[in-house]
Amino acid sequence: MNITIKDIARVTNVSPATVSRVLNNVGGYNEATRKKVLQAAAELGYRRNESARSLVKNSSNLIGVIMPQVSTLFYGDIMTGIERAAHQSGYSIIISHSGNVGDKIPECIKLMAERKVDGLIIATVEINDEHLAMVQELRIPYLLLATRMPDRNVPYLKVNDFDAAYTATHHLIENGHEKIGLVGLSLTDRVAGTTRFEGYKRALEDNGLKFDPHLVKEGDYGFYSGQRAMQSYLQEKTELTAVFCVSDDVALGVISVAADHGIQIPDDLSVVGYDNTIIAEMSIPPLTSIDQPFMEMGEEGCSMVIDAIRHKQKIYSKIMPYTLVERRSVKQITHKIF
Amino acid sequence: MNITIKDIARVTNVSPATVSRVLNNVGGYNEATRKKVLQAAAELGYRRNESARSLVKNSSNLIGVIMPQVSTLFYGDIMTGIERAAHQSGYSIIISHSGNVGDKIPECIKLMAERKVDGLIIATVEINDEHLAMVQELRIPYLLLATRMPDRNVPYLKVNDFDAAYTATHHLIENGHEKIGLVGLSLTDRVAGTTRFEGYKRALEDNGLKFDPHLVKEGDYGFYSGQRAMQSYLQEKTELTAVFCVSDDVALGVISVAADHGIQIPDDLSVVGYDNTIIAEMSIPPLTSIDQPFMEMGEEGCSMVIDAIRHKQKIYSKIMPYTLVERRSVKQITHKIF
DNA sequence: CTGAAAGCGCTTACAG
């Protein structure tokens, strides 16, 4: 049998109400009772029953996290950040995977509803209007993390993909590159795909370079996508001196087939990645990459929803700062015009 | 206000008891009532309150997962496996991070106790006797995943580290190597550290090679650990033709400094990794590595505890199969004796 | 400062 508040009450000769009060630190008892209750609780090995507590408080001290189960490098970082912030504030986190294509999102939301989570973080997956409606029905604070809903006023926390892509491309241009490829563009991904594409194009235009569709390779964010793109460049004998990759994984993909073909990075080809996961550092040569602060995003995002829960206030979207971290995969080349 | 079972009862003119029965599919009602209850539930948008349910059933449908927050590559894989199995059986998972050094383990266990989790998975961290006592006090099924307690009869699910290290080393020997380094040995890690060390040594001995302590570099499982080891080999001008690394990360570390020094992999140095995470494939050249099936381990492990919960039976330890996946980081060299 | 009582939303013997 489990030890309950009543057991403590019996042992200490006070009412369960008082036990509850001291255990919850709400005041309304003198020091003597406080001491004996706490001592009895410790001696009996009391563990409070969160279910009972949740039931009466109509809240669970739970933050729900919905994430896709793709094994991306940053999954752990985001989770770590979220868990840290939650733990600090006395919340626990419960997670549910949305499937690779987000097909299980409704199920996830239902689950979160049953668990009466106090707040919800939807990370990394794109949701649609139907999902949004379900989430809103929950009437709890929620936040899109490292994702967003275009054209909808839904709170999110993420890096500005347009700017970051612009910066990455601009960095290449600054270093004298004029034929710059874009690798891994997902046209169906309106959050990170097309936005980065726009940033890339704009950087080109702003610097008087012509956008050439032959230089962009569609794909996804994976390693193989990068490999396929590089193979395709090779086969088509595309002339380029640099590529901007939509993720570190695809960057490593292009580097790997480049290596197989004796193409030197950065001497023959400069490459910049995106995410700045650990593999950017592991790359040979180490990869220049756009840093997304995933751990901080998890932490900050979770704090935002907790604040909203506690102060019953609205969550405002926030842009996280990105940085370009330079390593050794970009070469400065001389301008042809000189 | 939330819709409850009573609301459905009122609308359908049956008792809450009956509503509960049809919602839980326990039988004891005719088709007509079943239909109207289900319909009313759907119409009202009923969501059951798991807290209330947990309270009366004295169980939560929750599997607790305790993991360190190191951002290892396989974190996501393990979690994915666990979540998949849990979800399939109607369980949710709640996670708590144990800190890098496991210092927060007691706190994690306390939390799991309060949540009344039905089962517990402790992944990847080493626990001590004190922790074990706390866990056992919970009186719920639990399992150590990808870790174990030496000298204690505690159920675990993992790969046989000794055998795997033996296999890795033996693979190198088969390919004609005689001076084989061991990189990343953690002498304090009695689970994976010393065990892999033993496997390495035994493989040497069984093949008539002398164990040379100068060939082993202590460290941890990280990238930098591999870098430091390689630098140290270089500085000491250690003669060796191959290294067995305790993780892919350390393997990439040695490869990266090797590259900086113009040392060709595998021509000048063969290397085999451990874990077979995605980076093994991303490595240049692609890394031969011991595969640990993390996703399957998560899935299988979670299934084991769920089975134990359902059938109230003991959990028996299980060994997962590992495999050596050969890629291009090992070179066959001619035996000197010929 | 403290207690009696009601109630959170559900499940489950028990009785019919």
Added chain:
DNA sequence: CTGAAAGCGCTTACAG
């Protein structure tokens, strides 16, 4: 097949 009732372990007005 169905309902009335008790109870899971807690919190929180209310009253003193």
